Amino acid sequence: xxxxxxxxxxxxxxxxxxxxxxxxxxxxxxxxxxxxxxxxxxxxxxxxxxxxxxxxxxxxxxxxxxxxxxxxxxxxxxxxxxxxxxxxx
Numbered sequence: 001x002x003x004x005x006x007x008x009x010x011x012x013x014x015x016x017x018x019x020x021x022x023x024x025x026x027x028x029x030x031x032x033x034x035x036x037x038x039x040x041x042x043x044x045x046x047x048x049x050x051x052x053x054x055x056x057x058x059x060x061x062x063x064x065x066x067x068x069x070x071x072x073x074x075x076x077x078x079x080x081x082x083x084x085x086x087x088x089x
Contacts, residue, residue, distance in 0.1 A: 013056050020048055028082075038086055046079040 006014070024045035031037045053071040057063040 035086055042079055042082045046075040050075040
């Protein structure tokens with residue numbers, strides 16, 4: 001059943017993921033002249049995203065192999081897209 005409203009812990013999780021990704025975007029924009037540092041930031045933000053998502057599900061006791069694979073694939077896909085775009089600049 002779909003919840004009508006987010007719980008407080010889910011809202012905190014979504015806001016924290018938003019701010020992690022926003023900080024990554026701002027860091028990439030700040031270091032616009034250094035492609036290697038930008039690539040490092042992308043990799044770090046991707047790993048943090050994956051770890052944060054797995055930790056969230058671990059704390060809510062609904063972790064399974066499918067969720068772990070999903071976070072890893074989404075993190076890797078996002079990282080690949082951004083690194084590809086950075087390489088072409």
